[in-house]
Amino acid sequence: MTLASSDTAEPQAPPRGTGRLSGRVLGLVIAVAVLAIAVFLSLALGARQVDLSSVIGAIFDPQSGDTNQMVIRDLRVPRTIIGLVAGAALALAGAVVQGLTRNPLADPGLLGVNAGASLFVVLGITFFGVSSAFGQVWFAFAGAAAATVVVYLVSSGRSGPTPVALTLAGSAVTAALTSIITLVLLGNLDTLNQFRFWAVGSLVGRSLDSLAVFGPFVLVGAVLALSLGRTLNVLSLGEDVARGLGGHVGRARVLASVAVVLLCGSATALAGPIVFVGLVVPHIARRFVGADYRWVLAYSLVLGPTLLVLADVVGRLVLAPAELEAGLVVAFIGAPVMIALVRSKRLGVL
Amino acid sequence: MSEPRELGAEGIRLAYDGRVIVDDLTVSIPSGKTTVIVGPNACGKSTLLRGLARLMRPAAGRVLLDGADIHSIPTKQLARSLGLLPQQPLAPDGITVADLVGRGRYPHQGVFRQRSAGDDAAVARALEQTSTLELASRPVEELSGGQRQRVWIAMALAQQPDILLLDEPTTYLDVAHQVEVLDLLHDLNKTRGTTVVMVLHDLNLAARYADHLIVMAGGAIVTEGTPAEVISVDTVRSAFGLDSVVVSDPVCGSPMVIPFGRFHRA
Amino acid sequence: MATVATRPETSAESSVVRARRLGRRRAAIVSGVLALLVLAVAATALSVGAYVVSLPDLLATLAGVGEPRDEFIVLTLRLPRILLGMLAGLSFALAGGLFQSLLGNPLASPDIIGISHGASAAAVAALLIFGLSGLAVAGAAFVGAVVVATAIYLLAWRSGLTGYRFVLIGIATAFLVQGILGYLLTRADVRDAQAALLWLVGSLSGARWDDILLLGGALAVLVPLVAILAPRLRVLQLGDQSAAGLGLAVQPSRLALLAVAVGLTAVATAAVGPIAFVAFVSAPIARRMVGGLALLPTALVGTLLVVASDFIAQHLLPGDVQVPVGIITGAVGAPYLLWLLATTNRSGAVR
Numbered sequence: 001m002t003l004a005s006s007d008t009a010e011p012q013a014p015p016r017g018t019g020r021l022s023g024r025v026l027g028l029v030i031a032v033a034v035l036a037i038a039v040f041l042s043l044a045l046g047a048r049q050v051d052l053s054s055v056i057g058a059i060f061d062p063q064s065g066d067t068n069q070m071v072i073r074d075l076r077v078p079r080t081i082i083g084l085v086a087g088a089a090l091a092l093a094g095a096v097v098q099g100l101t102r103n104p105l106a107d108p109g110l111l112g113v114n115a116g117a118s119l120f121v122v123l124g125i126t127f128f129g130v131s132s133a134f135g136q137v138w139f140a141f142a143g144a145a146a147a148t149v150v151v152y153l154v155s156s157g158r159s160g161p162t163p164v165a166l167t168l169a170g171s172a173v174t175a176a177l178t179s180i181i182t183l184v185l186l187g188n189l190d191t192l193n194q195f196r197f198w199a200v201g202s203l204v205g206r207s208l209d210s211l212a213v214f215g216p217f218v219l220v221g222a223v224l225a226l227s228l229g230r231t232l233n234v235l236s237l238g239e240d241v242a243r244g245l246g247g248h249v250g251r252a253r254v255l256a257s258v259a260v261v262l263l264c265g266s267a268t269a270l271a272g273p274i275v276f277v278g279l280v281v282p283h284i285a286r287r288f289v290g291a292d293y294r295w296v297l298a299y300s301l302v303l304g305p306t307l308l309v310l311a312d313v314v315g316r317l318v319l320a321p322a323e324l325e326a327g328l329v330v331a332f333i334g335a336p337v338m339i340a341l342v343r344s345k346r347l348g349v350l
Numbered sequence: 351m352s353e354p355r356e357l358g359a360e361g362i363r364l365a366y367d368g369r370v371i372v373d374d375l376t377v378s379i380p381s382g383k384t385t386v387i388v389g390p391n392a393c394g395k396s397t398l399l400r401g402l403a404r405l406m407r408p409a410a411g412r413v414l415l416d417g418a419d420i421h422s423i424p425t426k427q428l429a430r431s432l433g434l435l436p437q438q439p440l441a442p443d444g445i446t447v448a449d450l451v452g453r454g455r456y457p458h459q460g461v462f463r464q465r466s467a468g469d470d471a472a473v474a475r476a477l478e479q480t481s482t483l484e485l486a487s488r489p490v491e492e493l494s495g496g497q498r499q500r501v502w503i504a505m506a507l508a509q510q511p512d513i514l515l516l517d518e519p520t521t522y523l524d525v526a527h528q529v530e531v532l533d534l535l536h537d538l539n540k541t542r543g544t545t546v547v548m549v550l551h552d553l554n555l556a557a558r559y560a561d562h563l564i565v566m567a568g569g570a571i572v573t574e575g576t577p578a579e580v581i582s583v584d585t586v587r588s589a590f591g592l593d594s595v596v597v598s599d600p601v602c603g604s605p606m607v608i609p610f611g612r613f614h615r616a
Numbered sequence: 617m618a619t620v621a622t623r624p625e626t627s628a629e630s631s632v633v634r635a636r637r638l639g640r641r642r643a644a645i646v647s648g649v650l651a652l653l654v655l656a657v658a659a660t661a662l663s664v665g666a667y668v669v670s671l672p673d674l675l676a677t678l679a680g681v682g683e684p685r686d687e688f689i690v691l692t693l694r695l696p697r698i699l700l701g702m703l704a705g706l707s708f709a710l711a712g713g714l715f716q717s718l719l720g721n722p723l724a725s726p727d728i729i730g731i732s733h734g735a736s737a738a739a740v741a742a743l744l745i746f747g748l749s750g751l752a753v754a755g756a757a758f759v760g761a762v763v764v765a766t767a768i769y770l771l772a773w774r775s776g777l778t779g780y781r782f783v784l785i786g787i788a789t790a791f792l793v794q795g796i797l798g799y800l801l802t803r804a805d806v807r808d809a810q811a812a813l814l815w816l817v818g819s820l821s822g823a824r825w826d827d828i829l830l831l832g833g834a835l836a837v838l839v840p841l842v843a844i845l846a847p848r849l850r851v852l853q854l855g856d857q858s859a860a861g862l863g864l865a866v867q868p869s870r871l872a873l874l875a876v877a878v879g880l881t882a883v884a885t886a887a888v889g890p891i892a893f894v895a896f897v898s899a900p901i902a903r904r905m906v907g908g909l910a911l912l913p914t915a916l917v918g919t920l921l922v923v924a925s926d927f928i929a930q931h932l933l934p935g936d937v938q939v940p941v942g943i944i945t946g947a948v949g950a951p952y953l954l955w956l957l958a959t960t961n962r963s964g965a966v967r
Contacts, residue, residue, distance in 0.1 A: 105784065168723040171787050175728050176953045179892050179946035182817055193806040200798040275791050331795035338788040339771055342781055405860050429863025440855035444907040448635035456851050457863040474628040483628055486635040509862065
C-alpha cells in the first residue's frame with residue numbers, strides 16, 4: 001500500500017477551519033456583548049432603585065448633587081471596575097495554571113494562594129499596624145506571591161503530580177496557613193475585626209487607589225498570559241513531547257509563574273481571597289471553544305469579569321437591602337460546579 | 351491438591367457504563383488445565399476475565415461454577431475456590447512479603463480474625479511453591495519485578511484456590527522474568543492440578559504454555575482449542591489483521607507466529 | 617484443616633512465623649513506649665500547676681483516700697481535662713488513620729476534606745445564630761459532621777466509590793463551607809466572632825465529667841468496631857480488584873469503615889472542637905515508627921499529642937500565657953505538614 005497522491009493538487013486551506021474561526025470570533029463578540037450587559041446591570045441594579053436615565057447620565061452627563069448619580073458613580077462604578085479587573089485576572093490565572101499543571105481542577109485559590117495572601121494581611125495588621133485598605137493590599141500581594149512560589153516548589157518535585165495530589169497539597173497548605181492565621185487572630189480582637197471582612201472576598205470597600213497601583217500589574221500579567229497560548233498548547237501534550245517539539249519547558253514555566261503571581265497577587269490584593277473563578281471560567285470557555293489555549297485565554301479574559309460582576313449583582317439583590325459578598329456568591333456557585341466536574345465521566349481517572 | 355472445578359459462562363453480556371464489550375458469549379474453561387486468552391487490544395479479553403472472576407456483574411447471562419451462578423455464592427466461599435491476580439496490583443507501603451502473602455488467607459478467616467497455625471502453614475507452602483521463602487521478611491517494594499510478581503502469585507496461592515485467574519501477569523516484565531512466572535504457573539498446574547486461566551498478550555508464549563487457547567476479537571470468541579489447532583495463518587489474520595507465517599517452535603514444538611510487516615515479508 | 621498446632625512445624629513455617637512475629641513485636645514495643653509516655657505526661661499534668669500535688673498524694677487521691685483539697689484539684693479540675701484530651705486524641709487519630717488508609721492518600725484527613733469544616737459551620741451557626749451553648753453546640757457539631765460526610769459520600773458515589781472522587785468533592789465542600797463560615801463570622805458582633813473562633817480552635821478547658829461520659833460511651837461502641845473491621849481494611853489496601861478476589865465485599869466494607877471514621881470525627885469534634893492536625897499527623901508518625909498500618913500506635917500517638925500539647929499550652933509558654941490546645945497542635949502540625957508535602961512530592965509517593 002503506497003501513499004498514492006493524486007496529481008490534481010487540491011487547495012490547502014480546508015473550508016471547515018475557516019468556519020470554525022469565524023464561529024469563535026462571533027462567540028467572542030457575543031461574550032463581550034454579554035459582559036457589557038453585565039456591566040450595565042451592575043450600574044443599574046442594587047438595593048437602591050435608580051432609573052435608566054440616571055445610569056446614562058452618570059456616565060455621559062455627570063451632574064453633581066443628583067443622589068442617584070452619586071450612588072452610581074461613587075459606589076457602583078468602583079465595584080464594577082474592580083470586579084472587571086479582578087475577574088479577568090483570576091480567570092486568566094486559572095487558565096494558565098490549568099494549562100501549566102495539566103490539571104483540570106487547578107484554581108489559584110484552591111492551590112493555597114489565598115491563604116498566603118490572608119496570612120500576610122493578618123501579619124501586616126497585627127505586627128505592622130497596617131490598617132488602611134491601601135496598605136493591606138501590598139501585604140496581600142506579597143503573600144500571594146510567596147504562596148505561589150511555595151506551592152510551585154512543593155509540587156514540582158516530580159515531572160507531573162497528579163491532579164489529586166496537587167489539589168490536596170493546596171488544601172493542606174491552606175489548612176496549615178489558616179492555622180497560623182487563627183493563632184494570630186485569637187490574640188488580637190482588632191485584627192480579627194478587620195480581617196474577617198477582608199477574608200470573604202468582596203468588591204466593596206476596596207480603595208480605588210489600589211487599582212491605580214495594581215492595574216499595571218494586571219495589565220502586564222494579562223499580556224503575558226495571553227501570549228502564552230501557543231506555549232500552553234504545546235505543554236498540554238506532556239513535558240517530554242513538548243521538549244521534542246522544541247518547546248522551552250523551563251522558560252515557559254517561569255513565564256507562566258510570573259504571570260500567575262502578577263495576576264493572582266493583584267486580584268487578591270484588590271478583592272480579597274476569591275476561590276473558584278479561576279476554576280470555573282476556563283472550563284466554561286472550553287465548552288465553547290475546545291482545548292486551544294489561545295482561545296481559552298481570550299474567552300477567559302471576557303467571561304471572568306462577567307462572572308464576577310454578575311455575582312456581585314446577585315449578591316446585592318438576593319438579600320436586599322443587605323448584601324452578600326461577591327466572593328461568597330462565587331463560592332456557592334463554584335463548589336457545585338467543581339463537584340459536577342469531578343463526577344462527570346469526562347475527567348476519567350485523575 | 352486442587353479439586354476439579356467447572357468454570358464457565360453462558361450467554362453473558364458485559365458492559366461498562368452502557369458500552370457493551372462482550373455480548374452473548376458462552377465459554378467453558380477446561381478443569382485442571384492451563385487456559386490462555388489472547389486477542390488484539392480492546393477485544394474484551396480482560397473484560398471476560400473480570401466477568402469470570404466476579405469483578406463485574408453480567409448484564410445478561412450467567413457465570414457458573416460447578417453449575418451454580420457465582421453471584422449467588424457467598425463472596426468468601428467463592429474466594430476459597432477462585433483466586434485472582436489483577437493487572438498492576440497494589441502493595442501497601444512498607445508491607446513485608448510474609449504479611450502480604452498472609453493477607454491471602456482472608457477467605458479462610460472468621461469475622462473475629464482467628465489466625466491459626468493452618469494460616470502460617472499455607473503461607474509457608476505458598477512461599478515455597480513460588481521460591482520466595484528467603485524473601486519472607488523483606489519489604490515488597492524492594493523486590494524486582496519478577497520477584498514481586500511471584501510474591502503476588504504466592505498471595506493468590508495462599509488462598510488455596512482450585513482455579514487461578516491472572517490478568518496479564520507478564521506485562522512489564524522482561525523476557526527472563528516472563529518465562530520464570532509462566533514456568534511457575536505451569537508447575538502449579540501440572541503438580542497440583544490447579545486450573546489456570548490467564549490473559550496474555552504475547553501470542554508465542556501463549557502458544558507455548560497453553561493447553562487450551564481462546565482467541566478473541568471484537569468482544570467475541572473467534573476460535574478455541576489446542577494451540578496446534580488454533581494458531582494458523584488464517585486465524586492470525588482474521589483476529590489480529592496481521593499477515594504471518596506459522597512455524598513450529600524449535601524448542602518445544604508449539605506453533606510460533608512470525609509476523610509480516612511492511613518491510614519484512616516472506 | 618487448621619489444627620491448634622502442637623505438631624512440629626516445618627522450617628519454612630517457622631521462618632514465616634518468625635518474620636511475622638518480628639513485625640508484631642516492633643508494634644508492641646512502640647505501643648508500650650507510647651503508653652508509658654502518655655502515663656508520664658498525664659501524671660505530670662495532674663501534679664503540676666499553681667498548686668503542686670506530690671506523687672504520693674496524687675496516688676492516694678486517685679485511690680480515693682486523699683485530702684479533700686487534693687481531691688478537688690485533681691479529680692474535679694485536672695483529671696477531667698486530661699481524660700477528655702486523651703479520648704479526643706485517640707478518636708481523632710484513629711479517624712485520621714482510617715481516612716488516610718481508605719482514601720489511599722496521606723493527605724486525606726477529615727480536617728482537610730471538609731468533614732471537620734461541616735462540624736465547625738454547624739457549631740458556629742448554633743453559637744452565633746441561635747445563641748446556643750454547651751451541649752447544644754456539641755450536638756450541632758456532631759450533626760454537621762455527619763450531614764456533610766453523608767453529602768460528600770452520596771455525591772462521590774457513582775456505581776461505586778473511589779478515593780479520589782471522595783477527596784476532591786470533600787475539598788470543594790470544604791471551601792463552600794468555609795464560605796458559609798466566613799459569612800457567619802462577618803455578620804456577628806466581633807466579640808461573638810471571637811468566641812466562635814475560640815471554639816473553632818479546639819479547646820479542653822471547662823471539661824466536665826458529663827462530656828467524658830458521652831465521649832467515652834461513644835468510643836466504647838466505635839473503637840471495638842474499628843478492631844472488628846481492621847482485617848477488612850488490610851485487605852482493602854491491596855486494591856479493589858485484589859480485595860474482591862480475596863472475597864471481600866468491597867463497597868459495603870468501605871462504607872462501614874467510612875461511617876466509623878466519620879463517627880469518630882464527629883463525636884470528638886462535638887466534644888472538644890476541631891483540634892487541628894491530630895487526625896492528620898498521627899497515622900503518618902505511627903507508620904514511620906512501626907511501618908504499615910498500625911492502629912494501636914496511631915491511637916496512642918494521638919493521645920500523646922493532645923495530652924502533651926495541652927500541658928505545653930497550659931504550663932510551658934513564656935510569660936505564663938495560656939492558650940487552647942488547638943493552637944499548639946496547629947503550631948506543630950502546620951510546619952510538619954509543609955515539610956511532608958515537600959518530601960512526599962519529591963519522592964513521588966503521593967498517589
